[in-house]
Amino acid sequence: MAVEMLSFIDRKSPIHQLTGATKLVCFLLWSFAAMLTYDTRILVLLFIASLLIFKISKIKVREIAFILILILTFLLINNIAIYVFAPQQGVAIYGTKHILLQLVGNYDVTAEQLFYHLNITLKYFVVIPAALLFIVTTNPSEFASSLNRIGVSYRIAYAVSIALRYIPDIQRDYRTIALAQQARGVDLSRKEKLPTRIKNAASIVLPLIFSSLDRIEIISNVMDLRGFGKNKKRTWYRNRPFQKGDYIAISLLLLLLIISLVVTFYDGNRFYNPFV
Amino acid sequence: MGKPIIEFENFGFKYRSQVNPTLYDINLTIEEGEKVLIVGPSGSGKSTLAHCLNGLAPNSYKGDITGSLKIKGESVATQDVFERSKLVGTVLQDPDSQFIGLTVGEDIAFSLENDCTSQANMLDRVEEVSHMVDMEGYLDSSIHQLSGGQRQRVALGGVMVDDVDILLFDEPLANLDPATGKHAISLIDRIKKETNKTVVIIEHRLEDILYRTVDRIIVVNEGRIVKDATPNQLLATSVLDDNSIREPLYIKALKYAGCEITPEIQPENINSIQLYSCKNQLVEWFESVNFDANSKHVEPGLELKNVSFSYQSDQEIISNVSFSISKGEMVSIVGKNGAGKSTLSKLICGFEKPSAGKILLGGEEITNNTIKERASKIGMVMQNPNHMISKHLIFDEVAFGLKLNGITEDEIKERVEKTLKLCGLHPFRNWPISALSFGQKKRVTIASILVMEPEVLILDEPTAGQDFRHYTEIMEFLIELNHLGVTIIMITHDMHLMLEYTPRAIVIANGEKIADDTAVNILTDEVIISKANLKETSLFELAIRAGFKNPREFVQRFIDYDREVRRTWQ
Numbered sequence: 001m002a003v004e005m006l007s008f009i010d011r012k013s014p015i016h017q018l019t020g021a022t023k024l025v026c027f028l029l030w031s032f033a034a035m036l037t038y039d040t041r042i043l044v045l046l047f048i049a050s051l052l053i054f055k056i057s058k059i060k061v062r063e064i065a066f067i068l069i070l071i072l073t074f075l076l077i078n079n080i081a082i083y084v085f086a087p088q089q090g091v092a093i094y095g096t097k098h099i100l101l102q103l104v105g106n107y108d109v110t111a112e113q114l115f116y117h118l119n120i121t122l123k124y125f126v127v128i129p130a131a132l133l134f135i136v137t138t139n140p141s142e143f144a145s146s147l148n149r150i151g152v153s154y155r156i157a158y159a160v161s162i163a164l165r166y167i168p169d170i171q172r173d174y175r176t177i178a179l180a181q182q183a184r185g186v187d188l189s190r191k192e193k194l195p196t197r198i199k200n201a202a203s204i205v206l207p208l209i210f211s212s213l214d215r216i217e218i219i220s221n222v223m224d225l226r227g228f229g230k231n232k233k234r235t236w237y238r239n240r241p242f243q244k245g246d247y248i249a250i251s252l253l254l255l256l257l258i259i260s261l262v263v264t265f266y267d268g269n270r271f272y273n274p275f276v
Numbered sequence: 277m278g279k280p281i282i283e284f285e286n287f288g289f290k291y292r293s294q295v296n297p298t299l300y301d302i303n304l305t306i307e308e309g310e311k312v313l314i315v316g317p318s319g320s321g322k323s324t325l326a327h328c329l330n331g332l333a334p335n336s337y338k339g340d341i342t343g344s345l346k347i348k349g350e351s352v353a354t355q356d357v358f359e360r361s362k363l364v365g366t367v368l369q370d371p372d373s374q375f376i377g378l379t380v381g382e383d384i385a386f387s388l389e390n391d392c393t394s395q396a397n398m399l400d401r402v403e404e405v406s407h408m409v410d411m412e413g414y415l416d417s418s419i420h421q422l423s424g425g426q427r428q429r430v431a432l433g434g435v436m437v438d439d440v441d442i443l444l445f446d447e448p449l450a451n452l453d454p455a456t457g458k459h460a461i462s463l464i465d466r467i468k469k470e471t472n473k474t475v476v477i478i479e480h481r482l483e484d485i486l487y488r489t490v491d492r493i494i495v496v497n498e499g500r501i502v503k504d505a506t507p508n509q510l511l512a513t514s515v516l517d518d519n520s521i522r523e524p525l526y527i528k529a530l531k532y533a534g535c536e537i538t539p540e541i542q543p544e545n546i547n548s549i550q551l552y553s554c555k556n557q558l559v560e561w562f563e564s565v566n567f568d569a570n571s572k573h574v575e576p577g578l579e580l581k582n583v584s585f586s587y588q589s590d591q592e593i594i595s596n597v598s599f600s601i602s603k604g605e606m607v608s609i610v611g612k613n614g615a616g617k618s619t620l621s622k623l624i625c626g627f628e629k630p631s632a633g634k635i636l637l638g639g640e641e642i643t644n645n646t647i648k649e650r651a652s653k654i655g656m657v658m659q660n661p662n663h664m665i666s667k668h669l670i671f672d673e674v675a676f677g678l679k680l681n682g683i684t685e686d687e688i689k690e691r692v693e694k695t696l697k698l699c700g701l702h703p704f705r706n707w708p709i710s711a712l713s714f715g716q717k718k719r720v721t722i723a724s725i726l727v728m729e730p731e732v733l734i735l736d737e738p739t740a741g742q743d744f745r746h747y748t749e750i751m752e753f754l755i756e757l758n759h760l761g762v763t764i765i766m767i768t769h770d771m772h773l774m775l776e777y778t779p780r781a782i783v784i785a786n787g788e789k790i791a792d793d794t795a796v797n798i799l800t801d802e803v804i805i806s807k808a809n810l811k812e813t814s815l816f817e818l819a820i821r822a823g824f825k826n827p828r829e830f831v832q833r834f835i836d837y838d839r840e841v842r843r844t845w846q
Contacts, residue, residue, distance in 0.1 A: 141378050165378065173663070179627045180664050183651045184724070185680035203666040203676070211662045218373045221332055225366050226376070226434065227390040230358040235392050237377075237385035237402070 007168060009136045014245065015057040020138045020146030022246040027134040029253040034126040037264040039272040040115075043122040046260070050129045057133055064132050075124045079117055090116035096275045112275060119271075140165055145236035154234050162219070170212060177207045278307040279349075281441060281474050282329070286343035289328055294339075298324045299499045302343070306492075308441075311468055311475040313485055313507075316496035317520040317743035318715065325496065326446050326478050331360030348441065361387070365435030367428070369447035374431055380406070380422070381415035384433045401437060408467065409433040424613045425456040429463065436467070443467075445477045449484055450741065453612045453769045454811035461487050480743055482516070483524035483814065486544055495519055507544035512537045520745035525772070526818040529834050530554055532841070533561035546814040546821075555822045562824070565833045576639045577603040577763045578624065578654075578732055583633030585623055593619050594787045596633070603638070603731070606755070606764045608774040608795065611784035612809035617767045620784065621734050624765075626650045638731070652681075655730035659737040661717040664724065670696070670712075671705045674724045681728075695727040699753065715746040722750075732763040739773055748842055751777050771811050775799055776835050783808045796832045 090112030098111040147157035284304040290297035316322040327333035335357040368374045377383030406412045409429040449457040465488040495503040497519045535554040542548040578601045585594040622628045626647045667673040678688045696702040739747045783791040785808045819827030
């Protein structure tokens with residue numbers, strides 16, 4: 001059947017039991033921590049912690065493998081791009097130059113540059129599992145209400161959550177349309193030349209847009225008819241009150257953020273420098 | 277006499293984007309606790325009337341109102357859609373796309389959430405409503421896992437939760453299989469009796485709605501009310517026929533037999549109608565109609581041999597299905613929602629690969645052929661034309677498939693023109709597709725497949741959303757194609773269609789073939805009807821009530837005769 005990416009995976013785990021709002025707050029704190037620091041020790045610590053949290057959530061790597069590979073591909077491209085455009089960035093940051101391999105021009109491989117790349121890769125590895133976990137362990141029903149709870153307008157929150165919800169539907173439409181067009185001779189395989197393939201893809205995108213517009217018209221009518229947007233506020237049927245676990249989780253994450261900030265900026269530099 | 281709850285007075289409505297009004301001089305009063313059916317062909321203005329009632333017009337669909345509309349005695353000209361939704365609850369026609377919540381409970385609660393109801397009250401109220409619509413115990417179920425009938429009940433629950441005075445149903449039977457449609461009608465009837473709400477139903481499947489009594493039927497055509505009468509009065513006139521709305525089949529049969537239909541014989545339901553002298557007239561008519569049992573030559577067309585299919589290791593969706601359809605046959609595939617009909621058509625087109633079994637076309641095995649290889653011989657027309665149309669102009673759309681297959685410009689032009697003529701679209705060939713009606717778009721999609729000259733044409737619900745006139749047009753057109761030698765397979769929920777146009781039907785239930793027989797035999801077989809969620813035909817009932825010894829033959833003769841008559845008025 002269809003591979004549904006990034007959809008909610010229901011399990012019984014302590015992570016699932018946290019309310020959506022808690023998970024969102026934790027995810028934001030976690031991201032701050034990971035974004036602000038370049039301290040390798042902190043990053044390694046966070047990385048190990050994220051593996052642990054992943055284990056606790058009972059989500060299997062296989063279930064998010066597709067999206068994971070996609071992101072790792074981007075990571076690779078990112079690393080290559082950094083090396084191509086700023087091969088001596090590491091030297092600039094750490095202030096020393098240990099050449100490991102002589103190459104033409106400015107492209108000497110230095111220990112500093114490799115260390116810098118390691119840090120960037122670690123950052124990815126710290127943030128990605130957390131982001132994926134947040135998405136696949138948050139019941140979509142709670143998604144809008146948790147955004148709303150941290151202060152996002154409920155209209156925007158609902159728009160985001162509906163958009164996420166329709167991803168599987170649109171994937172289904174896409175498949176139906178692609179099949180219908182292939183049956184008329186549209187070739188999307190590598191046998192065609194690239195310009196033709198792009199043109200052919202347009203023959204799928206256009207019907208997809210039209211059928212999505214239909215869907216939007218119906219859903220916005222339904223929402224109007226049932227009073228969405230009438231008041232400044234709204235309540236949530238699926239709201240869950242905060243429990244002990246939620247407070248504990250948020251406190252732990254706050255602590256983590258503070259520690260990481262203190263350690264990172266203690267010596268006045270975001271970078272941990274092993275070279276001096 | 278009750279209190280009037282809805283009063284249209286000299287009411288008219290013109291969409292901002294259109295030159296002429298869609299509704300003129302509507303004068304209609306509906307009383308509290310009444311159950312009213314509004315019928316009319318496509319484009320008659322019946323949907324616009326519904327939009328005016330629930331406030332989508334002029335709030336979402338902009339336009340100008342003339343005259344007045346009062347609900348509960350108060351003018352509602354300045355009401356917004358939110359206030360109106362507290363008076364009129366609307367259940368839309370498509371049970372799939374009208375859900376906002378992910379689970380049953382959430383969806384029912386949606387309107388309460390918007391009213392800032394406290395969570396505790398909300399839980400109670402949702403629980404209460406779920407009992408009303410028989411969905412208790414499903415509150416945490418995901419809507420995607422429900423059957424079509426259950427979804428409709430959830431949709432109803434979602435509007436009942438507001439305790440509205442008026443329930444408006446916009447084509448409640450669309451997309452439901454026949455048996456589920458029957459349940460839906462019973463449920464609406466029960467809710468109406470229990471709560472004494474005013475019910476307004478918009479639907480063109482008249483016979484199915486009349487399965488339970490309605491107080492009045494309003495016939496709308498060309499933006500005006502043509503008739504406002506009780507069902508018994510209405511059926512005694514020729515108004516339905518004149519306005520391209522299908523009469524119940526038993527009424528049609530009685531009219532053919534020359535029986536006079538009067539309000540006194542209570543024609544509104546096959547069980548209430550008094551036949552009296554009609555019995556003899558029916559017998560006379562039956563004997564006067566020729567019955568030609570023409571046997572066709574048989575050449576191998578499409579064959580399925582022990583075909584099974586499952587997604588990965590899940591349970592089988594199609595198990596061990598075999599059948600053979602001869603060249604030039606016209607066959608329908610029927611069964612309940614989710615029985616595996618669509619999967620079967622995907623297997624035939626090569627969209628999916630069978631896990632076991634063989635598929636043959638013209639005696640040659642095509643099981644391993646690709647979609648593209650099969651596409652030159654098997655054409656598939658999807659239910660939703662918007663899933664197929666990718667060009668701006670009709671000509672380009674129809675030419676698209678040929679262009680992709682590298683056919684010369686001259687030949688493309690010739691073949692497209694020929695096909696457009698055949699489909700009655702030639703005068704519009706340089707029109708943008710967006711200017712066409714739903715029915716015409718459907719024709720464009722049929723044309724765009726037909727131009728490839730397939731041997732087999734598969735159509736998924738070819739007549740969904742079409743009124744009686746367009747329905748007849750499309751079907752007669754398919755018959756013509758069929759006479760040209762194209763094998764036609766239709767996947768449908770429409771029992772009339774199956775009975776009238778396809779001599780043979782294949783019934784699928786839970787992925788298995790449970791019957792393969794003449795349409796008449798199937799629709800008169802109680803066991804198959806209940807297994808596959810079909811619905812018996814009222815003609816059969818009529819034949820029994822009129823005392824025919826061989827009611828099946830009566831049904832068959834009616835069908836043959838009726839088709840002949842309709843071909844002439846087309």
